[in-house]
Amino acid sequence: MADKVCLQPCLGLRKEAVLGRQALYVVHEDLLPDQTVLGCGPALNANVQEDVDFINLYPVLAVEACELDCATKLVAKKEQTAARTVRIGEVMKELGLELDSVPEEHVEVEHPAVQAVAKRIAEHVKELLTGGPGAGHPPPTAPLLRGHLGDGRGAHHGADARDGPPQSHHDRPLLRVRRCRAEVGIRQG
């Protein structure tokens, strides 16, 4: 069973996307920092190694703003399958939240809707980590790599990096990761 979940937001422009993005900061930085990595869509599209590794090593929770499901499709474009897809609009409906209460362009993480959506997404993460539907992905490779990747502190690109200064590429033992993946027959990103 995986020890982390990759949060992969659509990163669109509409209100729901902004709310989802902010909610994922809350999940990743406040609620479940050790159980999540934060995937960056454009970086994944550009084959930034860290983001490619994230979707290959961990089950992906795609967080979508609309029915276009761009995050889910992007993961598929990179030859993986999202373990679960949640749509912000549906989560808000489920929680009885009104989109009208959310400002355009930017919403503070303290906003009640952001906090409520973040908590619901954190529940999805916990379900995936404890064997819920979709938890089977990826094959048992993540434990091999525990401590090597995904805690964000050794990341060069920063999808998972905190706001601290970027660290050297050498801090990130990608060669070891690649070796581990080769040993268990995982496709290189």
Place this chain on the structure above:
Amino acid sequence: MIEETDFKVAVLPCNGIGRLVSTVVRLAGYRIKRLRPDQVVLLSSGRLAVKDPEHVAAFEKYPVLVIDGCRPHCASFMADELGKTPAGRIYMADVAAENRISIAGDKRRGLTGKGEKLVNAVTDKAVAEIDRIIADEMLSTL
């Protein structure tokens, strides 16, 4: 400001999430659109990455200004992937250096004054680029 509305620029901010500059780029995108509402088509990198037809059409139709937040230059990658040379490129580090703005200490979840300064600087630079690109397009038709 250019009054002609037939000419537009498709603006492609990377809209990433990982870096502090990701937030700067994202907010700049909205401000650019506000300042040039009739000249700017704001593209979603998420939709473009999966070749959403509406976004691909706008990308193909108009000259493109890409705004890259961090070193992998993901917005530029996307333009290259779709086979188009952007009419303009802006890289956040260049803007920060030109304006001597440091945003260290700000948070990606919400900017303070320093981050806002950089948002304004990149917005100003982008608007100037948009005006230049449109002028170039217009003059090439005369």
